[in-house]
Amino acid sequence: MSRKKTPKSKGASTPAASTLPSANGPRPARSGTARPGPDAPPNGPLQPGRPSLGGGGDFYDVAFKVMLVGDSGVGKTCLLVRFKDGAFLAGTFISTVGIDFRNKVLDVDGVKVKLQMWDTAGQERFRSVTHAYYRDAHALLLLYDVTNKASFDNIQAWLAEIHEYAQHDVTLMLLGNKVDSAHERVVKREDGEKLAKVSQGRGVVRGCPGGHEPGLSPPGHHLAGSSCLQEYGLPFMETSAKTGLNVDLAFTAIAKELKQRSMKTPSEPRFRLHDYVKREGQGASCCRP
Ligand SMILES: Nc1nc2c(ncn2[C@@H]2O[C@H](COP(=O)(O)OP(=O)(O)OP(=O)(O)O)[C@@H](O)[C@H]2O)c(=O)[nH]1
Numbered sequence: 685m686s687r688k689k690t691p692k693s694k695g696a697s698t699p700a701a702s703t704l705p706s707a708n709g710p711r712p713a714r715s716g717t718a719r720p721g722p723d724a725p726p727n728g729p730l731q732p733g734r735p736s737l738g739g740g741g742d743f744y745d746v747a748f749k750v751m752l753v754g755d756s757g758v759g760k761t762c763l764l765v766r767f768k769d770g771a772f773l774a775g776t777f778i779s780t781v782g783i784d785f786r787n788k789v790l791d792v793d794g795v796k797v798k799l800q801m802w803d804t805a806g807q808e809r810f811r812s813v814t815h816a817y818y819r820d821a822h823a824l825l826l827l828y829d830v831t832n833k834a835s836f837d838n839i840q841a842w843l844a845e846i847h848e849y850a851q852h853d854v855t856l857m858l859l860g861n862k863v864d865s866a867h868e869r870v871v872k873r874e875d876g877e878k879l880a881k882v883s884q885g886r887g888v889v890r891g892c893p894g895g896h897e898p899g900l901s902p903p904g905h906h907l908a909g910s911s912c913l914q915e916y917g918l919p920f921m922e923t924s925a926k927t928g929l930n931v932d933l934a935f936t937a938i939a940k941e942l943k944q945r946s947m948k949t950p951s952e953p954r955f956r957l958h959d960y961v962k963r964e965g966q967g968a969s970c971c972r973p
């Protein structure tokens with residue numbers, strides 16, 4: 685397997701536009717000017733094994749695109765910064781404009797997995813920008829804020845949007861963020877679990893007829909409507925970008941799932957995202973209202 689180099693990502697307000705994979709690959713819009721256009725949304729997937737352009741950086745074996753979505757203020761940017769830099773952006777809330785990205789390479793069972801993580805703006809006025817990015821996403825982290833009931837109620841609308849714009853076999857995870865704010869909590873953990881259970885997730889049944897693994901097929905080439913797709917509830921966790929609770933786990937679980945979908949050998953036991961998240965996730969039973 686070839687080893688690739690990945691560019692170093694930049695800070696949230698200064699996406700490194702020139703360092704992304706170029707051929708059909710994503711190009712970030714500048715913060716503050718993000719609009720669909722020649723330099724804006726990615727119109728092709730970040731394909732595993734595709735070499736990235738640009739200067740020095742870490743090597744990777746496979747690369748995937750992960751998008752964070754959810755209402756404005758739920759903590760998408762903070763979650764990403766916590767995962768990427770291990771820091772919490774306290775203080776004044778600076779709403780994301782358009783779309784932004786960061787890269788991180790993880791070691792997953794000896795394989796270097798590069799996650800290109802796209803931080804979308806939750807504000808309604810940027811929705812059309814976000815739509816343009818969905819179809820190339822391999823995974824989506826859908827966030828609500830446990831201290832904001834409206835952000836929880838809006839999850840259904842986000843799911844409808846995801847089912848309209850994202851690939852049918854996209855890996856999807858629901859996250860209830862800000863569990864550190866125990867006194868302000870208005871959405872119970874059980875409510876999140878219930879919503880995740882009844883929500884429509886779409887996944888790939890391994891061993892489809894013909895041995896096809898549609899998990900990472902290019903846009904338009906997934907097996908939409910085929911018997912290879914099954915529906916089930918969403919993996920769910922509560923997180924805190926402030927304390928770091930379950931943040932690494934959420935991204936690691938996604939990386940493991942995507943890596944296995946793209947590189948699974950017949951002898952390898954199947955990675956089960958739901959089970960992994962359930963087993964590894966640290967509960968927030970301390971923080972129920
Ligand atoms: N207590 C607490 N506050 C958080 C947490 N995550 C984010 N916040 C705060 O919530 C506010 C919004 O966080 P952001 O990460 O900017 O929200 P966002 O979802 O990116 O918002 P948009 O960019 O507008 O879509 C900020 O003031 C953060 O400090 C968390 O886990 N706990």
Ligand SMILES: [Mg+2]
Pocket residue numbers: 760761762778779780803804805806
């Ligand atoms: Mg943001």
